[in-house]
Amino acid sequence: MKKFFVVGLLSLLWIGSKAQDAMPFLRIDRDPATAAMGGIQAISGLQNPGLVPFTGNDVVFNYQHWAPSTVRSANLNLLGALRLGDKMGIILSGAYQNGRPYTMVDASGNAGDTFTPSEMLVGAGFGFRFTESLSAGATVRFASEKLTDKDSYTAIAADVLLTFRKAGLTAVAGVANLGTPVKSGKQSFSLPMSVKAGVGYEIALSENKLNIGADADYFFSGGFGAAAGAEFAFQDMVFVRGGVHLGTATSPLPTHISLGAGFKYSGFHVDLCWLTANQAIGNTLMAGIGYRF
Numbered sequence: 001m002k003k004f005f006v007v008g009l010l011s012l013l014w015i016g017s018k019a020q021d022a023m024p025f026l027r028i029d030r031d032p033a034t035a036a037m038g039g040i041q042a043i044s045g046l047q048n049p050g051l052v053p054f055t056g057n058d059v060v061f062n063y064q065h066w067a068p069s070t071v072r073s074a075n076l077n078l079l080g081a082l083r084l085g086d087k088m089g090i091i092l093s094g095a096y097q098n099g100r101p102y103t104m105v106d107a108s109g110n111a112g113d114t115f116t117p118s119e120m121l122v123g124a125g126f127g128f129r130f131t132e133s134l135s136a137g138a139t140v141r142f143a144s145e146k147l148t149d150k151d152s153y154t155a156i157a158a159d160v161l162l163t164f165r166k167a168g169l170t171a172v173a174g175v176a177n178l179g180t181p182v183k184s185g186k187q188s189f190s191l192p193m194s195v196k197a198g199v200g201y202e203i204a205l206s207e208n209k210l211n212i213g214a215d216a217d218y219f220f221s222g223g224f225g226a227a228a229g230a231e232f233a234f235q236d237m238v239f240v241r242g243g244v245h246l247g248t249a250t251s252p253l254p255t256h257i258s259l260g261a262g263f264k265y266s267g268f269h270v271d272l273c274w275l276t277a278n279q280a281i282g283n284t285l286m287a288g289i290g291y292r293f
Contacts, residue, residue: 025097064285125137134162211231
């Protein structure tokens with residue numbers, strides 16, 4: 001009975017998808033700027049360490065009110081990127097989130113204590129630029145999930161990405177969330193591992209810029225996800241963003257639309273994101289404040 005309760009709870013924590021992968025929260029885009037562009041994580045300098053030697057330093061703290069009509073998860077996230085000379089860069093990340101509280105029920109149907117599930121992520125990545133246009137990066141994350149007062153799970157997940165960047169074009173390819181299965185009783189569930197590819201392009205419009213991008217994941221479990229988005233930057237001060245994310249029935253993230261805006265002055269920036277057009281995660285809000293230097 002306990003095994004079926006835990007497996008059922010795993011699916012309840014990520015409604016809107018029929019994915020059988022464990023710890024799907026590994027796929028949440030925690031950068032409000034790229035989340036507002038459909039979730040094009042591969043071209044985010046805060047999530048791909050191979051981009052840091054090209055893009056420079058940034059630190060962002062943000063809050064996510066995830067899926068307010070269903071799981072009502074409150075997420076706190078910290079992302080940082082630091083350039084080390086002309087060829088190297090590192091990223092650091094941390095996240096903590098609470099799910100929707102629920103009442104424990106025993107095999108006889110008797111209600112017990114109330115419990116709040118939680119997840120935590122801690123990660124670090126290193127990027128190295130081999131040539132003027134080519135770099136590679138690897139990120140390792142420790143993930144933990146507490147579903148009941150007696151059931152908790154941990155995993156190590158790793159990303160390895162190659163990045164090409166030249167004349168406004170960014171192209172990325174690699175693998176994401178490689179790791180060992182998470183076991184629940186006699187059953188085991190794979191992490192949301194995937195082959196990943198992404199592309200971005202920056203277009204200069206006088207004193208303004210238009211950034212467009214897309215990425216895609218083919219999951220080892222058989223699902224597919226894709227994202228596309230755009231950002232219009234007015235004098236590198238005001239930003240308007242939008243995008244769409246497409247997910248199959250077995251991919252971790254469901255299909256949704258994202259919208260967002262940002263403001264930057266003297267290195268400080270504020271970014272907002274809103275997810276909509278999906279019953280499960282619709283009206284998710286993200287707000288972040290950061291400093292780019």
